[in-house]
Amino acid sequence: MSVTAKPITRVVDELSRLPGIGPKTAQRLTYFLLRAPAEQAEALAEAVLELKRNVVLCERCFNITDRTPCEICSNGEREASHICVVEEPLDVVAIERTGQYRGTYHVLHGAISPIEGIGPDELKIRELLGRLQSAQVEEIILATNPNLEGDATAMYLTRLLQPLGITVTRLARGLPVGGDLEYADEITLSNALAGRSQI
């Protein structure tokens, strides 16, 4: 290993810190870049720098954007009376893909996880409450992840928001498309039962 040139080790180290990339993949990518034309490597380096320089958080919804307020928040056709609360920016992308939602978002940047030391103060919760004071909000849709951290976050937000007289809803939870009933765990099944609808 010590025979490897320093610049190579450095790129391998940096790449293997990325999610989903192990030391082997990092090595393969590094040698690919090494063989690629200089322009390609430069374009990548520049794109990464651009990412850090020109991307900010939207002052209203805290989504990642290149201008603030972001495109969704400043779009007059989106209903500011509806706020969909999500954990991460990628969740906004997922909901936008459905093309079904015409309201705005609020990105918490995480979920409550007491064991990891992540409480309400580490999330954009105070900022959400601030938005409620400056705008007429009718409904808040809690779209946190369907796991225990997401549930805890939703429960905590419900406690805060319900006394304010705002309708608080939660994404329906049920059986995933493409699965077999027999493999469903009891929590998913009982949620699906509780959320059943007339046909």
Next chain:
Amino acid sequence: MRGDIFAFIKPRKALTNSNSPRVYRTEGIVLKGYDFGEADRILTLYTPQLGKLRAIAKGVRRTKSRKAGHLDLFTRSNLLVARGRQLDIITQAETIESFAPMRIDLVRLSYAHYVAELVDAFTVEQMANYPVYATTVATLRRISTAEDPALSIRSFEVQLLGLMGYRPQLHRCLSCDTAIEPVSNRFSPKMGGVLCPLCASEDRAAGPISVQALKVLRNLQTNEAAILQLPELPLEVGQEVEARLQEYIEYRLEKGPRSVRFLDQLRTEGARP
């Protein structure tokens, strides 16, 4: 911790040798987990025969995952695990117990976080301790249904301290060994128990402990079922017992459990949902 994604890679310990099977079955409780790669999670589990165990659950963040619901935090499941080069891989999971009522109550849920954090903090990997497993299961069951989950937590703290070899000495003075009288004594986290008034100077950091609080602690120590008779406990005594145990736990762990902060926040923001 999330940043350092390869921190888990360390050499295997003695448990694995060339003739151990490639796949094994165990039950376990999910103590904690963090996202890894595209859709995986690395879980820390506590098991009856293998103690604490880290394993990777592949694809559990996809909504179609069959395993995900069976591997959510604090779920007790039957597992089929394959030995991996660096981390074992959970290939199948089926819920035994999900402690469902605790999942819809923020306060109970926070207690579950605390229980899991303590088990994780006090134990080391691959060292079996069946009573720790049994106490953890019993406590999760109690906090999901008991009227006052806080009492089950106090009992759990005392049981766990005992099982880890830190059973506090509550009957004889740690310094002069005379029997403790029903007077104002001191509790020393550093020495691990009670000091009589004459020996109070042995640990100047030791705070006073009331006769009632000492009695409750002794009760919790000798008899797990004692918690059933505790609901009439006066509030101040309950708080004192909690504070003394907290000091002792903090001293042993050399840090305060993180989940306590959220519990305190819930309490100050107004008790129940």
